[in-house]
Amino acid sequence: MPKIPLERILHSQGFGSRKECRVQIRQGRVAIAGEEVDDPFREFDPEGLVFTFDGCDWLFQAKAYLMLNKPAGYECSHQPKHHASIYSLLPPPLNGRGVQSLGRLDEDTTGLLLFSDDGQFIHAISSGKRKVPKTYRVTAKHPLDDDRIATLLAGVQLADEPAVVAAAGCERLGEREVLLTVTEGRYHQVKRMIAAVGNRVEALCRVAVGGLQLPADLAPGEWRWLTAADRECLRAPAGDAAAS
Ligand code: URA
Numbered sequence: 001m002p003k004i005p006l007e008r009i010l011h012s013q014g015f016g017s018r019k020e021c022r023v024q025i026r027q028g029r030v031a032i033a034g035e036e037v038d039d040p041f042r043e044f045d046p047e048g049l050v051f052t053f054d055g056c057d058w059l060f061q062a063k064a065y066l067m068l069n070k071p072a073g074y075e076c077s078h079q080p081k082h083h084a085s086i087y088s089l090l091p092p093p094l095n096g097r098g099v100q101s102l103g104r105l106d107e108d109t110t111g112l113l114l115f116s117d118d119g120q121f122i123h124a125i126s127s128g129k130r131k132v133p134k135t136y137r138v139t140a141k142h143p144l145d146d147d148r149i150a151t152l153l154a155g156v157q158l159a160d161e162p163a164v165v166a167a168a169g170c171e172r173l174g175e176r177e178v179l180l181t182v183t184e185g186r187y188h189q190v191k192r193m194i195a196a197v198g199n200r201v202e203a204l205c206r207v208a209v210g211g212l213q214l215p216a217d218l219a220p221g222e223w224r225w226l227t228a229a230d231r232e233c234l235r236a237p238a239g240d241a242a243a244s
Contacts, residue, residue: 001045001158002049003043003044003045003090004043004046005042005043005045006021006025006030006032006037006039006040006041006042006043006044006051007021007022007025007040007041008021009044009049009051010024010025010030010051011096012046012055012060012097013058013060013093013096014092014093014094014095014096014097014098014174015053015093016096018164019112021040022040024053024194025037025038025039025040026038026040028050028063029053029054030049030052030053031051031052032044032049032051032052034052040128041151043194045097046062047058047060047082048060053093058093059225061225062078062155063095063116063117063118063121063204064094064099064115064116064117064118064225065111065115065116065121065225065226065230065231066081066090066099066114066115066116066223066225067107067114067115067212067214067215067218067223067224067226068086068112068113068114068115068221068222068223068226069110069112069113069214069218069219069220069222069223070086070089070105070109070110070112070113070177070206070219070220071089071110071113072107072108072109072110072113072216073107074086074088074089074107075106075107076101076103076104076105076113077192080116082107085214086101086113087101089223090115090223093159094115097117098117098181099115099116099117099152100115100116100117100122101113101114101115102114102116102126102209103185104116104123105206106188106191106204108204108236109136109204109205109206110204110205110206110214111136111137111204111205111206111207111214111219112206112207112208112209112212112214113206114209114226114234115223121231123173125234126185127195127211128184128185131183131184132183132209132210132234133168133169133181133182133208133209133210134181134182134185134206134208134209134236135169135179135180135181135182135206135207135208135209136179136181136190136204136205136206137173137176137178137203137204137205137207138178138179138180138190138194138203138204139176139177139198139201139202139203139204140176140177140178140183140194140199140200140202141176141199141200141201142176142198142199142200142203143175143176143234144172144175144177144178144197144199145164147185147198148199149170149172149178149199149244151166151171151197152166152167152170152180152193152194152197153166154166156196156197157191157196158186158192158193159192164228165182165189165193166184166187167180167193168182168183169181175228176202179207180193180194186219190204191204192221193213195203196225208235210233210234210235211233211235212226212230212233213233234239
């Protein structure tokens with residue numbers, strides 16, 4: 001990549017307007033390779049560049065791709081009505097560069113939520129046409145017997161939906177617990193499917209999108225960048241990912 005001024009690099013990474021970035025650089029808040037850089041117009045090749053802002057290291061990312069382990073009690077909205085916003089769990093520069101969640105999880109749903117500022121990527125993964133499988137660990141109020149599981153796999157009629165909706169997979173984990181995979185992203189889809197077989201969701205956690213699994217070491221409320229391998233896994237069918 002050609003070299004570009006530091007103020008433009010910072011701006012592209014969500015650290016504020018070009019003017020704000022110039023001020024922050026002049027205030028001595030930015031360092032590269034351990035050396036403070038207070039000239040906003042000094043040029044660097046952004047590819048692979050690690051810069052320090054207020055003591056925190058950032059790797060230049062042309063586009064942002066990340067995952068969050070969503071805790072309960074957060075709304076997937078910039079204008080939440082009753083709870084905090086999931087965006088409040090991300091550092092300001094990520095919001096500054098306009099990352100958006102790929103689809104939404106209910107306020108009480110936990111687990112894997114992806115974000116990006118790459119419009120093509122967001123569309124490719126969230127578009128209903130791509131039918132990217134999403135897998136949820138469902139804890140139900142009552143036992144889910146084999147008949148109910150067979151019905152979920154065969155398809156259930158949801159109110160206000162033209163066609164029946166079938167689970168792409170439904171694996172029993174316990175008497176009241178299943179791993180349910182769906183390929184659509186309809187409103188409250190899992191809760192409505194479970195209600196359609198006369199039961200009720202007590203807890204819902206998304207554990208995978210495509211073949212990308214929620215990493216066991218990502219605590220609720222924590223986020224991390226997606227690796228190239230993670231992004232490749234997203235294209236794989238559910239359950240194909242090497243457990244991260
Ligand atoms: N289905 C639901 O019912 N809720 C979610 O948050 C996600 C899928």
